[in-house]
Amino acid sequence: METLAHGKPYAVHDPPQQRSFFSTFLWRFLMAMVAAFALMAIISLTVKLVFKQRYPEILVVSGSGTLRTSRYGLTAKWDVMCVVKNPNNKFTIHYDAISAGITHGKFGILDSRHYKPFVQGSRAQNAVGLGFAAKDVFLGKEEILRIRDDMSRGAVRFGLRLSGWVRFKNHIIKSRYHFWESVCDPLMFDFSATKNFSLTLTNPVTCK
Template sequence: MQQDPNPRPATGYPYPNPQQQAAAAGYPYQNHNPYYAAQSNPRAVLIRRLFIVFMAFLIILGLILFIFFLVVRPQFPLVYINSLSVSNFNASNNQVSGKWDLSLLIRNPNSKMSLHYDTVLCSVYYRRESLSDTRLQPFDQGKKDETPFNATLSVSGTYVDGKLADSIAKERASKGTVEFDLRMVSFVTFRYGAFRRRRYLTIYCDGVAVAVPVTGSSGKMLGLSKKCKSY
């Protein structure tokens, strides 16, 4: 019997599965049908994209601020005490009286930023003990401006600890001087065009020696102008 050179599969014989054929041949089967591809979660994709946009915004904003502060360089004002005098000064029987007249020079070192000072609280201390304070009105400073600053502080018969009064008396007797500390605090706004930055400012002038002999009640600051600390 002669065989058919092109045999055909009999009717009803199962057609080979391409996935099974690929597995038998040792090759991984690839499904190119897009309807069988894994579907991504739209919400997860949206959240991922928003996160990328947010991080890019933060990086750009950080670079802008970094370049801005490199160019502008906000600096605290420079403060010098020019004079400090006291009159009607007395410290005895746990009481202190006196009137302090203060003269400062405040300099804005910024060449591109103006300054605005809110209400300034000015205080005089002796060994960290407040003796008197006063509030002064707000003021502005232009770029590179210098502003004279004057203040008067007074106290009459305020109570102090006995040790403090004794310390003042001993210092006057031994040196003929009394060292006072001055402190001023204010909120300062740095202004550059539309840019605004508000900072808390403390000005501290420590160890300002005032000649007040035991036999007198008035005296003036010793030495020349002295630079104060600003922070």
């Protein structure tokens, strides 16, 4: 208790606590939010490590066909057998809008096919046959001469490209659709003019 100059006492009040309380509350709230975000990040990382999603693996195991050339174009058929593997232990793969095409160098796709959606179980492997045909596809005189030179040497190079949208699912997680592409190049075919202009895949090819 203090007194004024004329002797009357007055009370000395404690400083207001409102600002201190608000600052403490805000600090604790921010710390709680940081801790919550850190916990969510740890949980998310753990889930990703435990449930890591891997795209399909493709192996071209065999292939055959026929090949003929005209002055400027190419006529051919290809029958290719692939093994499609789901490498995931904990996910099924849902394939949607899948397409496959046979390719030749810079000229891109010579023929393509589209396939119905299907589901592949975890660690499953499926044999898939793909058939393609090209009728007098224009490549130009220079490229046809190169192909004929390869044919005379007994080996011709083509490629295979698969693409589409896939989704990963299990009893906990269902991912959004992801675009997936797998390229199998080179596919080297032995060529024999004495056996009806036949093509035979030289070796199995793992796609990337």
